[in-house]
Amino acid sequence: MSVNNTQVKHIAQLANIPVTEEESIDLADDFTETLKIVDQLKKAEVKKTEITHQVTGFKNVFREDIVKEEQSFTQEEALANAKATYKGYFVVPYILQNKDN
Amino acid sequence: MKLNELTLKESIDALDKKEITLEEIYKDLDQACQAKNEKLNIYLSINSKALIEAKKASKKPLRGLPIAVKDNFCTKGIVTTASSKVLDGFIPQYESTVTERLKASGGVIYGKTNMDAWAHGSSTETSDYGRTLNPRNSDHLPGGSSGGSAAAIAADFAVAAIGSETAGSIRQPAAWCGAVGFKPTYGRVSRFGVIAMASSTDSPGPIAKTVEDACILLNAFAGPDEKDGTSNKEKAPDFTSFLDQSIKGMKIGVIYQDVKEIKETNQKLLKELEILKELGATVELVQAMDPHQAIGVYTVVQRAEVSSNLARYDGIRYGGDRSNFGDEAKRRIMLGTFTLTKGYADRYYNLAQKVRTLYLNDYKELFKKYDVLVSPTSPSFAKEVGASFSSPMFGELEDMLLEASSITGLPGINVPFYRDEKTNLYLGANFIAPMWREDLVIKVADAFEKNTKWNSWRNK
Numbered sequence: 001m002s003v004n005n006t007q008v009k010h011i012a013q014l015a016n017i018p019v020t021e022e023e024s025i026d027l028a029d030d031f032t033e034t035l036k037i038v039d040q041l042k043k044a045e046v047k048k049t050e051i052t053h054q055v056t057g058f059k060n061v062f063r064e065d066i067v068k069e070e071q072s073f074t075q076e077e078a079l080a081n082a083k084a085t086y087k088g089y090f091v092v093p094y095i096l097q098n099k100d101n
Numbered sequence: 102m103k104l105n106e107l108t109l110k111e112s113i114d115a116l117d118k119k120e121i122t123l124e125e126i127y128k129d130l131d132q133a134c135q136a137k138n139e140k141l142n143i144y145l146s147i148n149s150k151a152l153i154e155a156k157k158a159s160k161k162p163l164r165g166l167p168i169a170v171k172d173n174f175c176t177k178g179i180v181t182t183a184s185s186k187v188l189d190g191f192i193p194q195y196e197s198t199v200t201e202r203l204k205a206s207g208g209v210i211y212g213k214t215n216m217d218a219w220a221h222g223s224s225t226e227t228s229d230y231g232r233t234l235n236p237r238n239s240d241h242l243p244g245g246s247s248g249g250s251a252a253a254i255a256a257d258f259a260v261a262a263i264g265s266e267t268a269g270s271i272r273q274p275a276a277w278c279g280a281v282g283f284k285p286t287y288g289r290v291s292r293f294g295v296i297a298m299a300s301s302t303d304s305p306g307p308i309a310k311t312v313e314d315a316c317i318l319l320n321a322f323a324g325p326d327e328k329d330g331t332s333n334k335e336k337a338p339d340f341t342s343f344l345d346q347s348i349k350g351m352k353i354g355v356i357y358q359d360v361k362e363i364k365e366t367n368q369k370l371l372k373e374l375e376i377l378k379e380l381g382a383t384v385e386l387v388q389a390m391d392p393h394q395a396i397g398v399y400t401v402v403q404r405a406e407v408s409s410n411l412a413r414y415d416g417i418r419y420g421g422d423r424s425n426f427g428d429e430a431k432r433r434i435m436l437g438t439f440t441l442t443k444g445y446a447d448r449y450y451n452l453a454q455k456v457r458t459l460y461l462n463d464y465k466e467l468f469k470k471y472d473v474l475v476s477p478t479s480p481s482f483a484k485e486v487g488a489s490f491s492s493p494m495f496g497e498l499e500d501m502l503l504e505a506s507s508i509t510g511l512p513g514i515n516v517p518f519y520r521d522e523k524t525n526l527y528l529g530a531n532f533i534a535p536m537w538r539e540d541l542v543i544k545v546a547d548a549f550e551k552n553t554k555w556n557s558w559r560n561k
Contacts, residue, residue: 011442017435018423023431027435031432041456044452044459046459049458051455052454053454058288081191093417
C-alpha cells in the first residue's frame with residue numbers, strides 16, 4: 001500500500017515525533033517503499049496459523065515482591081540525569097492549562 | 102608482534118606463564134588506539150582507568166584483559182548513549198547484568214564502541230557520532246549494528262568484544278570484519294541494562310578473534326538472571342567444553358537460497374564446506390522457507406517493538422527530548438506506530454506474528470533431519486562507505502539470511518570462510534542449531550575454523 005504525507009503527519013502526532021512538511025513527504029516515500037516489501041507477507045498461507053509473540057515458551061515468570069536496597073535509587077541518583085529539577089522533583093511539561101491563560 | 106594482537110586464550114596463557122605483563126598489553130593497545138581510533142571511529146569513549154582496574158582483576162578468569170563493549174550496555178558512571186544524541190552525556194546509575202558479570206570475571210571495559218544509533222541498522226553509518234570504518238579496508242563499512250565492536254576486533258583494539266543482536270547485529274558485522282560473532286539463544290543472556298530495541302529478539306553476545314575466545318567470554322556472562330523475566334532459569338553450560346570435539350556423524354544442512362545476490366557467495370561457501378565431509382560429517386543441500394518473508398516479519402515486529410520501547414524517551418528523567426531522534430530512529434518509531442494502529446494491526450502486526458510461526462515450524466522440520474544448518478551470513482562482502490543511504494531497507498536486505506533465525510530465537514555463530522586478496526575483505530558462514538543447543542554450533546564452527554585457513558589470528 002502507499003502512504004501519503006497527511007497520514008505521516010497523523011502518525012507523527014501519535015508517535016510524538018516532530019516532523020517538518022518536507023520530512024513528511026520524504027517519510028511518505030520511505031514508508032511506501034518499505035510497505036511494498038512487507039506486503040509480500042500477504043502471500044503466506046496463515047488461515048490456520050497461531051500467532052507467536054515470544055519464542056521461549058516461558059509463562060508467568062514471577063519473583064518475590066521484596067524491595068532490594070542495592071537495586072533501588074536514592075532520590076539523588078534518580079534525579080542525577082534530569083535536565084530540570086525543582087526541590088527534589090522532576091520538572092515536567094504542562095498537561096493542563098488554566099483556561100484564563 | 103604487538104601484544105594487543107594476541108587472542109584472549111593466548112593472552113591468558115602468556116600471562117599465566119609470566120611471559121608478558123598486563124602493563125605491556127595495555128601499552129601496545131593504547132598505542133594502537135591512539136594511532137588509529139580517530140580515523141576508524143571505533144571507540145566513542147576510552148576508559149582512562151583501565152590499567153588500574155586490570156591490575157586489581159589479574160587473578161580472575163579473564164585476568165584483567167581489555168574488552169570492548171557496545172555503547173548500548175548501561176555502565177555505571179560511564180557515559181552510555183547507544184550512539185544517539187537523545188542520550189548525549191547520559192551517565193547510568195546502574196550496571197547491565199552482562200557488564201556486571203564481565204567485571205566480576207575480571208574483564209575490564211576498555212571502551213564503549215560505536216554502533217548504529219539505537220542499534221537501528223546494519224552499517225554503523227546511522228550513528229549520531231559519525232560512521233565507523235572497516236579496519237580491513239577503510240573504504241568499506243564495518244556492518245552493524247555492533248560495527249564498533251566487530252571493528253575493535255579486526256583492528257586489535259581489544260582482546261574480545263561484546264555486542265548485541267536483534268537480527269544480524271552481531272553476526273553480520275563480524276562477517277564483514279573477518280571476526281567471530283556468536284549470537285546465543287534468545288534468553289540465554291540477560292537483557293537487563295541493555296538499551297532495549299526489539300525485546301522479543303534482543304540477544305547480547307560476544308564478538309571475538311576465535312570461536313574459543315567467544316566461548317570463554319560467553320562463559321563470563323551467560324545464564325539465569327532474576328532481573329530479566331525472559332532469561333532461561335537453567336544454568337548455562339561451560340561453553341568451552343564443546344571445543345575440540347569430533348563432528349563425525351553430524352548432519353549438516355546447507356540452506357541454499359536461490360537468490361541472485363548470493364549466488365557467488367553460495368558457490369564459494371559450498372567449496373569450503375567440503376572440509377566438514379572430510380571430518381566425517383554429512384553435508385547436504387536443503388530448501389528452507391523463502392528469506393524474503395522473514396524480512397517482512399522482522400521489519401514489522403521490530404518497528405512495532407521499537408515504537409513502544411522508544412516511547413519512554415521524553416527527556417524528563419534523563420536525556421534530551423524527542424526532537425533529537427535521527428532520521429532512521431524517526432522512521433522506525435513512526436512505521437511501528439503505524440503498523441500498530443487500529444485497522445492496520447491485523448493487516449501487518451498480527452499477520453507478521455503468524456508468519457513468524459511458519460518459520461518456527463519450518464526450522465522444527467529441518468532440525469528433525471539435521472543437527473546444524475549453515476548459510477552465508479551476508480549476501481556478499483562489506484559494502485562501501487555511504488551504501489546505507491541507498492534504501493530505507495538497507496539493513497533488512499543485508500540481513501536477509503539472518504532474520505529467519507533471529508525471529509525464531511536460534512543460536513548462531515559467524516566464522517570467516519573466505520578472504521578476497523585484492524580488497525582484504527571477508528565472507529562469513531553462519532552456523533545455526535535449535536534453541537538452547539549452542540553446543541552443536543560451537544562444535545561445528547570450531548572444527549571449521551581450526552581446519553581452514555581463513556581465521557586471520559590463527560593463520561598469521
